Amino acid sequence: MQVVYSEYRGSKKLKHVGSAHTDEDLALLRAKAQEIIEGEQQSLDLGIDVTPAGAGSKQSPLAVTGERAGYLIDAITGAYRALGFDAATDHDSVFADLVMARLVQPGSKLDSVETLAEIGVASASYATIKRRLLSYAEPGFRDRLTAASAAHAGIGPGVMVLFDVTTLYFETDEADDFRKPGFSKERRLEPQITVGLLADASGFPLAVGAFEGNLAETRTMLPMLERFAGTYNVDDITVVADAGMFSDGNKKAIVDAGLHYILGVRTPDVPYPLQAWRKANPEAEYTDGQIWSTADRSGRGPDGVPHSITYYQYSWDRARRTLKGISEQVDKAEKAVAGKIAIKRNRFVDLKAPKKQVNWALVEKNRALAGVKGYQTSRVDLTAEQVISAYRQLLKIEKTFRMSKSDLKARPIYHHTRQSIEAHLTVVMAAMAVGHLLEQRSGLSIKRLVRTLKRYRTFELTIAGQTVHAASPVPTEIADLIDRLNAPDLPH
Template identity: 25%
Template sequence: MFIKLTTSKKSKFTKVYLVEGYRDKTGKSKQRTIKKYGNLEELEAKDPNILEKLKFEAKNMKKNEVVITHNLLKANSEQETDKNYGYFFLDNIYKSLEIAEFIKKYKFEKNFKYDLDEILRLLTFSRILNPMSKKATVAHQDEYFKEFNVALKSVYKSLSNLSEIKIDLQNHLNKKVSETYGRDTSLVFYDVTNYYFETEIEDDLKKKGPSKEKKSTPIVQMGLLIDSNGLPIAYDLFPGNTHDSSTLIPFIKNMRKQYNFGRVILTADKGLNSGKNLAYLKSKNDGYIVSQKIRGTSKAFMDEVLSDEGYACNPNGTFKIKSFFRERETKDENGEKIILKEKVVCFWSKNFDDREKHKREKLEERITTYLESPSKYKSSNSYGIKKYLKLQNLDKKTGEIKDIEPYIEFDEEKYKRDVSLDGYYTIVTSELDLNNEEVIKKYRGLWKIEESFRVLKTDLEGRPVYVKNQDHIEGHFLVCFIALLISRILEMKLDNKYSIRRIQETLKNATCRKIGNGLYSLNKQNDVFRDIEKLFDVSLNYSKVRIEQLRNWKKELSYNTKKQNTKPDKY
């Protein structure tokens, strides 16, 4: 038997038939239709892999098996729904972190009658595979091969419990990551972002402030610390009106209380390199590598950066680099004076310069427009160029105030100075013995934390935040943190060959469907899934398996179970 597709000029649809070949009495080869399945376009809308499944079934089908194939096309209301088994791998990592054991031993302030570990597993796996609201997550909990039994009321209550264990669980996770996967904290990365809420109501945590997404609703600030492998170490939440630079000292203080770290070198962008922050790190014998803005600094500093003396250039002249040492005075958090001895690495890149010059083309067009038509500038909101332009009403010759005919003063000298700095970048470090290339390499690792925020916000859909109570908010972000950690561990174990987005999509599409008598049809998986299987030393590269084999395959992935590549029988 085989699948036959037909199209006609009158219809835009492709018809799908189950056809059997046979020979008539004269021995001539003929075909007869056994079953009509319908339009291919409609079938694929329900199941993108249906054609491949039907072809496989038809190829291996006997006459009495037509009913099994028919089951593939029943409406969801008439048959089992697709069950995800891709979460098996996530469950393996979850178990390796011994979260269930931690919850079991933790002494909660209040007793509860629900399974907190089961709820956390559901929320974590769903946050990775199919992020949605808590209510929707509970509504779709039957879409996993191992059925969860979680009530929505219990989920909201559990968020308060998760808030309670926030600090201790992070400490536990750090220890398990160090023991199981290795953790290098000699170089760490810290950054801050914020998440907005779908509410106008403020409280002690939800405050209006400068939103990264330009939202006017309340936000919450999150400080995140990751290691050199990109694995999250810790996070903390701050009120939305807290300035980024004001989060670092309290964050590091709390981290020091919880984690037994040695000396660390902290890497951050220029928004966090206040003198107070750097003085604090220095006073604790820690180090730092931070970016340093050039524009707006002292004339002496800008002159040093622009001076050709000391620069080493590459052969084609597209990159040059130099460094110099400096001492500067600042104040610590107590107002005490402290001297910082630093190395400043300066470099110029033609690519960076070209990008800056390209941006200036539009800037210069607007400057010309405003100089010619001051009234347009008066009504504009162009903060990017206001440092170069000043609206005047005073006639310089007569001293007369001219409200009707204002004019614009253009600070051409300042503009030319800024243009001369295009393409330059500076990094400041307390590590005086590092060479220039090492400083740049270590600083460039900061992209890992920027990507982590993107993953949290986009791939894991950590925002907007819909829960409102502070303990529920804390619980929500703990789930997001665990989901990020598990995703990063899997990404690292795959040698960073695939993005978290691809891994997510691959595991989400790893589904099976019951087709009768304990038999399951598996969606065809891609090369990413095959690599994940190799990583965990298992294989399920078949179109159909029995339920017992799926269960055994899951057991093979259990933590502390000896991995054996036992392949299921082929059907």
């Protein structure tokens, strides 16, 4: 018989008590082991017969009448309330449970009931969830969540919001008025929907919108911005987005709506300010972080201020990566022209020439542009550094989208009608917001946080007619994590 003091990664600390050959010897060793375990502590007398069972008999195990992953439940519930979602949904417990289930283990409506039961939450029935789900697609319900998110993020006049879109496909060949084939981010051919996401500068989600699968990305932005501005009564918004989100008409519509934009621009040719600089400095090299600017040539306002400004910045690291890629493509192009490898897709192979050849003019143009990135904005009051810094925040909304697709499994597998799909996305958006706050508080990914806290549980046992509460021991580092989750949030 041995007493185990601790166990960590397969390594045990233990004390050998002795060996028994008879029931009497075994009883003595058990008593000695109990004394070692209790040490100087007194035993709690619960009126239980702890006399060793005789030969051939079996002792019944203690019955666990209740089990709960309390630390995990409290962390999610605390973040949900801190965001104001409890009040925004009029204390809708069914919606709160669906958000919790989405964070713990994404799945179907029926799966959510089992997921919550597994961590000790008695949720509504499957029938109740089905009945209540469609109400979460109502514009008013979603607008209240958007308002709560905006309030938490401290949205006010002059706010910058990030915008991006993704596509979610359906495993079906039958399209309808909502699920339609279109340009897929995942290069799928199945019917899909287009999902737009507005986030603040930290990547915290503010609003989500669902659109037909074949709708151009440029046509998703303005409706979401206008609805967001109307919901939260903010008319001074600067949207930060990638170049693919903007057409000339889109930019004009945003400016006409009284909004502003910051976007990345494609540079197919060497921009004029770089050409002028190179002409004036033929022997000089670009310096890391060097910036050039050019005002909008289409006109200026009545006060002489240009409608927009485009900044170009050179990055040594970006140039290094780009030049490496160009060299690899040129090497493949030369082999393809020589007939050593098959021609697949290579932009430097000129197939229109009388004889296939490497397009060296295009190679040199791309090398001249290596490391140069363009940024255009209607916020002419901002410095170049402020504009570029704002654009770089788009990485955070991309991270938010990745979390929604991977950890939260946003793709609506079990939904087929537009109303149920939009209800599902409402749950996902709320889960993204709660997950974002939990990640900020803990410093862990939501997936790792759930996996960590799920292990530490409280139990209820019935012993001799009495209810006894027990809990998994909490290591110091987990106690520190729990303290961080319960600490008040700093201003956003």
